[in-house]
Amino acid sequence: MKEKRIAYLDGIRGIASLIVVFYHYLISFYPALFASDPQFSHTNSNIESSIAVTPINILYNSGFAVCLFFLLSGFVLSHKYFINRNLEYLSSSAVKRYFRLEIPILVSVIISFIILSLNGYSYVQEIAGYTKCSFWLARLWTIHPDFLDALNEAFVSSMFYGGTLHYNDVLWTMNIEFVGSLLVFIVLALVSNLRRRYLIYLALMLMFWKGLMPVFIVGLALCDYYTYKERAPLKTPLIILFSLIILYMGSYQRIDHFTIWQPLDRLQKINQAFPYLIASVLLIMIAVSSKKLQVFLSLKWMAFLGKISFSLYLLHLLVLGSISCYLFKLFYIQMGLNYFSSFLLMFILSLTFTMYASYLMYKYVDRNAIRFSSYFYEKLFKR
Numbered sequence: 001m002k003e004k005r006i007a008y009l010d011g012i013r014g015i016a017s018l019i020v021v022f023y024h025y026l027i028s029f030y031p032a033l034f035a036s037d038p039q040f041s042h043t044n045s046n047i048e049s050s051i052a053v054t055p056i057n058i059l060y061n062s063g064f065a066v067c068l069f070f071l072l073s074g075f076v077l078s079h080k081y082f083i084n085r086n087l088e089y090l091s092s093s094a095v096k097r098y099f100r101l102e103i104p105i106l107v108s109v110i111i112s113f114i115i116l117s118l119n120g121y122s123y124v125q126e127i128a129g130y131t132k133c134s135f136w137l138a139r140l141w142t143i144h145p146d147f148l149d150a151l152n153e154a155f156v157s158s159m160f161y162g163g164t165l166h167y168n169d170v171l172w173t174m175n176i177e178f179v180g181s182l183l184v185f186i187v188l189a190l191v192s193n194l195r196r197r198y199l200i201y202l203a204l205m206l207m208f209w210k211g212l213m214p215v216f217i218v219g220l221a222l223c224d225y226y227t228y229k230e231r232a233p234l235k236t237p238l239i240i241l242f243s244l245i246i247l248y249m250g251s252y253q254r255i256d257h258f259t260i261w262q263p264l265d266r267l268q269k270i271n272q273a274f275p276y277l278i279a280s281v282l283l284i285m286i287a288v289s290s291k292k293l294q295v296f297l298s299l300k301w302m303a304f305l306g307k308i309s310f311s312l313y314l315l316h317l318l319v320l321g322s323i324s325c326y327l328f329k330l331f332y333i334q335m336g337l338n339y340f341s342s343f344l345l346m347f348i349l350s351l352t353f354t355m356y357a358s359y360l361m362y363k364y365v366d367r368n369a370i371r372f373s374s375y376f377y378e379k380l381f382k383r
Contacts, residue, residue: 006079010306011297012287013072016065017309020170021316021351023062028128028137028320029328029343033057036255040132042339053259058251066173067215067276068283070180074219075284077184078192082227087189094185095381096373101178102159103369104361105171108314109154112167115322117145123325130332140169141321170317180216187220197224212273218281226288234289242282250279304359311361316354324350 026033032040032048041048051057058064081089115121121141128138143149143166153167162175191200201221205214225231234242252261252275254268267274287293296302305312324346331342 006076007303008287008294008297009072009076009284010309011299011302012068012283012306013309014302014305014307014312016068016072017312018305019060019065020062020313021354022060023065024317024320025324025347025350026060028133029131031131031133031135033060034253036257036259042132052253053255055247055251055260057253058247061251061253061276063252063273064250064276064279067212067273068280069173070176070212070215071219071222071277071280071284073177073181074184074216075223076219077181078188078220078223079227081188081192082223085193090185090189092377092382094182095377097178097181097185098159099373099376100369101174102155103372104310104314104365105158105168105174106154107361107365108318109150109158109167109171111315112141112318113145113147113150115318116141116143116167120322121325123329124321127325127328130328140317141166168314168317170313176212180213183213184216184220187217192224209271214271215273215277215280218277219284222281222284231289233291234286239286239290242286246279246282246286248279249275250283252276308355308358308362311358311366312354315357315361319350319354319357323353 030040030042030048032038032042032046033052036049036052038046038049077093080086124141125138128134131137150167153165153171158165158168158171158174159178160175162172165171187201187204191197194200198221201217201224204217208214208217248260249264252264252268253259254261254265261275264275271277287297327346327349328342331337331345332339335342337345
C-alpha cells in the first residue's frame with residue numbers, strides 16, 4: 001500500500017467530524033432522538049423516538065465518530081513509519097504532537113473566552129428551555145470568564161487531564177488523542193520490527209482494555225497488517241456483510257427499554273467503545289479494499305471536508321452556543337416560525353458559517369501549527 005493511497009482516509013475523517021456536528025445540534029434541539037422518550041419530542045407523531053431506535057442514528061452517533069477518529073489516528077500515524085521504517089519519524093512526530101494539537105486548541109479556547117466575555121452565550125439557557133435539553137445544553141458555559149482559567153484549559157487540562165472543560169466541551173477527547181498518539185509512537189519504536197509483534201499488540205489491547213487506548217493499538221495493528229504485504233481485496237458479498245455489521249454496531253445506543261441493540265449491551269459493559277470499534281475496523285477494511293469507495297472519498301469536496309475536519313470539530317460547538325442559539329430564537333420566538341422550520345434554517349446558516357470559519361482556521365491556524373511544530377523540532381531537537 002503506497003503512501004499516497006491513504007489520502008482518501010481524510011474523507012472518512014471529514015465524515016466523522018460531520019457526524020459529531022450533527023450529534024451536538026440534534027441532541028440540543030431534538031433530544032428525543034437519543035432518549036427515545038416522548039417527553040423530549042417536538043413532533044406530534046413523536047417520530048424522533050422512533051428514529052432513535054433504528055440504525056438511522058448512525059448518521060449522528062458521536063460514539064461511533066469519536067472511535068473512528070481514534071482508530072484513524074492509530075492507522076495514519078503508523079503508516080509513514082511502516083512505509084520507510086525511519087526511527088527519526090517517530091521521535092520527531094512525538095515531539096511535534098503537542099504543538100500540532102495545542103495551537104488550534106488554544107485558538108478555539110480564546111475564541112470561546114471572547115464569546116463568553118461578550119455575553120455571546122447568553123441565549124443558551126433560554127434555548128435549552130425551549131428545546132428540552134436542560135440535561136446537557138443548559139450546563140454549558142455557566143462560568144464567568146477567567147483568562148487564566150481559559151489558558152489552563154487550553155494548555156494543561158485539555159491535553160493532560162481531560163475531565164470538566166468550561167470553554168470548549170469537545171476538548172475532552174484531546175487528552176485521549178494526545179496520549180494515544182504518544183502510545184502509538186512508543187509501540188512502533190519498541191516492537192514493530194519483532195516477528196511476533198501481534199502478540200504484543202494483543203497484550204497491550206488487553207492491558208488498556210477498559211479505556212479508549214486499545215482503539216489506537218488496533219489502528220496501528222491494522223496499518224501493520226495492510227502495509228506488511230499486499231492484501232487481496234474483499235469480495236462483494238463480504239463487503240455487503242461488513243456494511244450491515246457497520247450499520248448495526250455503528251448505530252448502537254444504550255436505551256433503557258428493549259431495542260435491536262440489546263444483545264450488544266454486554267459487549268459495551270466490557271469496553272464502552274467495543275461495538276463502535278468493530279464497526280470502525282470494518283469500515284477501514286472496506287475503504288482499503290474498495291476502489292470505488294476510495295474514488296468517492298477522494299472527491300474534491302470530500303478532500304476539503306477532510307482538511308478542515310479538525311477545525312470543524314473544534315469550532316462547531318462555539319457556533320452552536322452563540323450564533324445558532326441566537327438564530328433559533330430569532331426564527332422561532334421573534335418571527336414565529338414553526339419549530340422544524342426554525343431549526344432547519346438555523347442549522348443551514350450555522351453549518352455554512354462554521355464550514356467557512358473552519359476553512360479559515362485550517363488555512364491560518366491549523367497549517368501554521370504544523371509548520372511551527374516542525375520548526376520547533378528542527379531548532380531544538382534535530383541533530
